[in-house]
Amino acid sequence: MSKIAVIGLGAMGYGIASSILRAGHKTYGFDVVTTQTEKFRAEGGAEGSLDAICGDLDAVAVVVLNAAQTEAVLFGEGGLAARMKTGAVVIACATVPPDFAREMEARCAKHGVLYLDAPISGGAAKAAAGRLSIMASGSKEAFAAAQPVLDATAETVFTLGDAAGAGSAMKAVNQLLAGVHIATMAEALTFGMTQGVSPEKFVEVISKCAGTSWMLENRAPHIVSGDYTPMSAVNIWPKDLGIVLDIAKNAQFSAPITAAALQQFIAAAGMGHGGEDDAAVAKVYARNAGLTLPGEGT
Amino acid sequence: MSKIAVIGLGAMGYGIASSILRAGHKTYGFDVVTTQTEKFRAEGGAEGSLDAICGDLDAVAVVVLNAAQTEAVLFGEGGLAARMKTGAVVIACATVPPDFAREMEARCAKHGVLYLDAPISGGAAKAAAGRLSIMASGSKEAFAAAQPVLDATAETVFTLGDAAGAGSAMKAVNQLLAGVHIATMAEALTFGMTQGVSPEKFVEVISKCAGTSWMLENRAPHIVSGDYTPMSAVNIWPKDLGIVLDIAKNAQFSAPITAAALQQFIAAAGMGHGGEDDAAVAKVYARNAGLTLPGEGT
Numbered sequence: 001m002s003k004i005a006v007i008g009l010g011a012m013g014y015g016i017a018s019s020i021l022r023a024g025h026k027t028y029g030f031d032v033v034t035t036q037t038e039k040f041r042a043e044g045g046a047e048g049s050l051d052a053i054c055g056d057l058d059a060v061a062v063v064v065l066n067a068a069q070t071e072a073v074l075f076g077e078g079g080l081a082a083r084m085k086t087g088a089v090v091i092a093c094a095t096v097p098p099d100f101a102r103e104m105e106a107r108c109a110k111h112g113v114l115y116l117d118a119p120i121s122g123g124a125a126k127a128a129a130g131r132l133s134i135m136a137s138g139s140k141e142a143f144a145a146a147q148p149v150l151d152a153t154a155e156t157v158f159t160l161g162d163a164a165g166a167g168s169a170m171k172a173v174n175q176l177l178a179g180v181h182i183a184t185m186a187e188a189l190t191f192g193m194t195q196g197v198s199p200e201k202f203v204e205v206i207s208k209c210a211g212t213s214w215m216l217e218n219r220a221p222h223i224v225s226g227d228y229t230p231m232s233a234v235n236i237w238p239k240d241l242g243i244v245l246d247i248a249k250n251a252q253f254s255a256p257i258t259a260a261a262l263q264q265f266i267a268a269a270g271m272g273h274g275g276e277d278d279a280a281v282a283k284v285y286a287r288n289a290g291l292t293l294p295g296e297g298t
Numbered sequence: 299m300s301k302i303a304v305i306g307l308g309a310m311g312y313g314i315a316s317s318i319l320r321a322g323h324k325t326y327g328f329d330v331v332t333t334q335t336e337k338f339r340a341e342g343g344a345e346g347s348l349d350a351i352c353g354d355l356d357a358v359a360v361v362v363l364n365a366a367q368t369e370a371v372l373f374g375e376g377g378l379a380a381r382m383k384t385g386a387v388v389i390a391c392a393t394v395p396p397d398f399a400r401e402m403e404a405r406c407a408k409h410g411v412l413y414l415d416a417p418i419s420g421g422a423a424k425a426a427a428g429r430l431s432i433m434a435s436g437s438k439e440a441f442a443a444a445q446p447v448l449d450a451t452a453e454t455v456f457t458l459g460d461a462a463g464a465g466s467a468m469k470a471v472n473q474l475l476a477g478v479h480i481a482t483m484a485e486a487l488t489f490g491m492t493q494g495v496s497p498e499k500f501v502e503v504i505s506k507c508a509g510t511s512w513m514l515e516n517r518a519p520h521i522v523s524g525d526y527t528p529m530s531a532v533n534i535w536p537k538d539l540g541i542v543l544d545i546a547k548n549a550q551f552s553a554p555i556t557a558a559a560l561q562q563f564i565a566a567a568g569m570g571h572g573g574e575d576d577a578a579v580a581k582v583y584a585r586n587a588g589l590t591l592p593g594e595g596t
Contacts, residue, residue, distance in 0.1 A: 098493050121507055133507060158503050161494075169493035170503055176486045177509030184478045184555050188471050191542070194549040195396050195467035196459075205456050205468055209419055209431060211475030213511035244489070251492035253587045257482050258489075260558040289551045 001025055002058040002148045005050070007073050007080075009036040012093070012120060013063030015127025016153050020061075021045060022130065023152035028053060054083045059149050060090050063120075066239065067096040075107060086112035089145035093120045093134075095175060095240050097247050098165040105138070105164035114142040117164035119171035122155075123232055131155035135174070137166035172247055175240040176258050181215035182237070183261040186282035189220060193291050199224045219279040226295015228276035235274040237265035237281075299323055300356040300446045303348070305371050305378075307334040310391070310418060311361030313425025314451050318359075319343060320428065321450035326351060352381045357447050358388050361418075364537065365394040373405060384410035387443035391418045391432075393473060393538050395545050396463040403436070403462035412440040415462035417469035420453075421530055429453035433472070435464035470545055473538040474556050479513035480535070481559040484580035487518060491589050497522045517577040524593015526574035533572040535563035535579075 002025045006017035009031035021027040021044050029040035030050050041047060054060075060080055062073050070092055074081045081090070090108055092101065092115065105115040116138040126132050130153050136143070137160040143150075150157050160166040188211070192202050203220045206212055222228060241262040248255045264281050271287070273280040286293050300323045304315035307329035319325040319342050327338035328348050339345060352358075358378055360371050368390055372379045379388070388406055390399065390413065403413040414436040424430050428451050434441070435458040441448075448455050458464040486509070490500050501518045504510055520526060539560040546553045562579050569585070571578040584591050 135503070156506065160499070160503070166494060169490065169495050170499070172493065173486050173490040173495055173500065174504060174507050174509040176489060177482060177504065177511070177514070178507075180482045180485075180555065181479070181509070181511060184475060184482070187478075187553055187555050188474045191474060191546055191549075191551055191553060192467065192471040194551045195470065195545065196464060197467050197471055201458070201468070202471065205433070205458070206472060206475065208454065209472045209476075210512050210516070211472040211479070213475070213479060213514075214508050216475070216511075218508070247493065248489055251489075251587070253489055253492045254583070255485055255489060256558045256561065257478065257485050257555060260554045263554065285552070289549070 003053070003056050004028070004059045004061065004149060005030065005053070005057050006061045006063060008063040008069075009033070009040055010063070011124040012127045013061075014040065015124055015129075016061055016063055016093070016132070017045065018043070018128060019130035020149060020152045023148070025148060025152070051078070054080055055085055057084060057088055059088060059146060060084065061093060061149055062090060063093045066094055066243070067100045070094050070096060070104065074104060081108050081111045081113050084111070084113045087114065087145065089114040089116055089142050091116045091118045091146050091149055093118055095119050095171050095243055096168050097243060098169040098172070101164040101168040114139065114145050115164055116142040116146045117167035118146070119167055121171070121174060125231070126155070127153070134158065135160060135167045135170045137161040138164055172244050176244045176255070178215055179237045179241045179265070180257055180261040181213040182219055182278050183264045183281050185213065185216040185220050186223070186264070186279065186285055189223060190282055190285035190289060190291055194289060199294055219277075222277050222279040223282050224294055226293065228273070228280045230275060230277045232278050233275055234265055234268045234278050234280055237278060238262065238269060241265065301351070301354050302326070302357045302359065302447060303328065303351070303355050304359045304361060306361040306367075307331070307338055308361065309422040310425045311359075312338065313422055313427070314359055314361055314391070314430070315343065316341070316426060317428035318447060318450045321446070323446060323450070349376070352378055353383055355382060355386055357386060357444060358382065359391060359447055360388060361391045364392055364541070365398045368392050368394060368402065372402060379406050379409045379411050382409070382411050385412065385443065387412040387414055387440050389414045389416045389444050389447055391416055393417050393469050393541055394466050395541060396466040396470070399462040399466040412437065412443050413462055414440040414444045415465035416444070417465055419469070419472060423529070424453070425451070432456065433458060433465045433468045435459040436462055470542050474542045474553070476513055477535045477539045477563070478555055478559040479511040480517055480576050481562045481579050483511065483514040483518050484521070484562070484577065484583055487521060488580055488583035488587060488589055492587060497592055517575075520575050520577040521580050522592055524591065526571070526578045528573060528575045530576050531573055532563055532566045532576050532578055535576060536560065536567055539563065
């Protein structure tokens with residue numbers, strides 16, 4: 001039984017913390033939203049302030065929004081890196097630039113703390129079930145120290161290299177594709193509507209054709225049913241495609257399709273749909289073309 | 299045993315003609331490239347000039363490049379529609395605008411000729427094997443008359459409606475997605491290379507993640523192996539995405555992601571790669587970013 005803390009109890013972090021707890025570890029959960037912290041304790045999370053217990057932890061999973069929050073947790077005021085014990089591991093799950101991951105690994109090493117670059121994929125439901133995909137890179141020691149957390153939370157661990165950066169690079173590649181595929185699904189589905197192809201028929205036929213994608217099969221049914229309960233929100237994509245394009249710009253890499261897709265998600269957020277399921281990017285197309293999506297007002 | 303002609307013996311048409319022949323029908327093949335016509339006869343195709351036999355045909359599959367060629371075959375100088383017998387069927391396989399398909403159906407009807415709007419999907423290998431997907435719409439009579447051809451050439455026939463247009467609409471939707479997915483695969487694969495993700499690792503990991511697509515799994519291995527033998531050529535996409543955007547413009551539908559993808563294929567053709575496999579769109583990204591793809595000069 002290890003002592004493990006999860007920092008960040010949002011949709012993904014709460015599921016990760018619950019999976020670790022279920023695996024029998026002494027599991028602490030912390031969030032700036034204190035009701036989340038209390039909820040996790042009520043469901044069996046360990047008691048104790050972060051200040052009091054951070055020197056005892058074997059592993060800390062940082063499941064926050066981005067690089068800035070990750071850095072604040074590790075090296076901000078009261079940052080954990082300087083207070084964790086030698087040989088403990090930070091498992092960094094946010095989508096961040098590869099260079100940032102390398103920097104965090106080096107700064108943690110100065111404190112004798114291991115660092116696993118471990119962005120996650122799979123959504124809230126798989127997080128809760130302990131069935132995430134983790135795109136991980138780091139030293140052999142970091143992998144070994146993180147093993148209890150990986151075992152408890154992941155269905156698939158991709159081991160992508162012996163140093164931080166490679167995990168985040170693969171995550172960025174995956175997010176580029178996933179984001180573009182969602183927006184393209186919306187573009188194609190609504191284009192089809194202008195030609196008399198119903199959303200139902202679109203899903204039925206295209207999912208069996210060369211035009212299909214994982215995201216199309218996963219998200220297009222949300223449009224068919226008119227249900228935009230956020231499995232993964234529109235607001236994820238201005239953030240994640242923004243990270244992708246920042247990395248690309250720094251590498252002088254031109255990514256025009258990603259840039260076009262990003263604009264559609266920004267427009268969806270601008271229309272007020274940022275908190276809805278990301279399939280709601282279809283509403284941008286529908287409004288522009290005067291189409292009525294399933295479930296929308298008559 | 300029916301009497302069937304295939305007009306257009308390119309990569310797709312030759313396979314279709316061979317499949318019909320293999321099914322035991324009296325099969326005529328014609329192409330403006332007369333060596334193709336002769337090759338098909340040498341392999342068992344029926345003898346006879348189109349002028350001599352067109353009044354006897356039960357079905358004509360028109361497997362040409364676009365709407366203009368389809369119209370020329372049916373209604374140009376010596377066009378077939380006026381010379382086919384009553385109740386014979388035209389099976390129109392090119393990617394064309396839905397409005398064009400509806401117009402062809404109406405004009406054929408004036409000559410007592412049935413019309414099946416039947417764009418095809420699956421590539422040359424599946425055409426040769428008689429295992430195409432066909433997105434078909436047309437009258438019950440047109441489907442019935444076309445049945446021997448559908449049986450001989452298709453693994454899957456999507457029956458999309460009782461009038462021409464719906465088949466072509468679904469084909470346009472599929473081509474939008476397929477073209478964007480190929481270009482996005484190339485964008486993501488080369489972006490990954492700037493971050494240390496090798497093309498091999500890209501295929502290995504992403505094909506198991508939410509970022510995958512049918513086209514990614516089919517085309518990315520061509521880049522890994524550096525083999526651009528055209529299974530489906532770059533030049534298909536300026537044509538097909540151009541058709542999609544023409545249809546969209548006429549419907550006042552804004553398709554910014556499709557437009558961005560189209561530019562990448564145009565650039566690939568402009569670089570001289572138009573005759574290569576469409577995965578060669580990756581060469582646009584590689585050149586822009588100073589990357590060397592597998593199999594390229596050292």
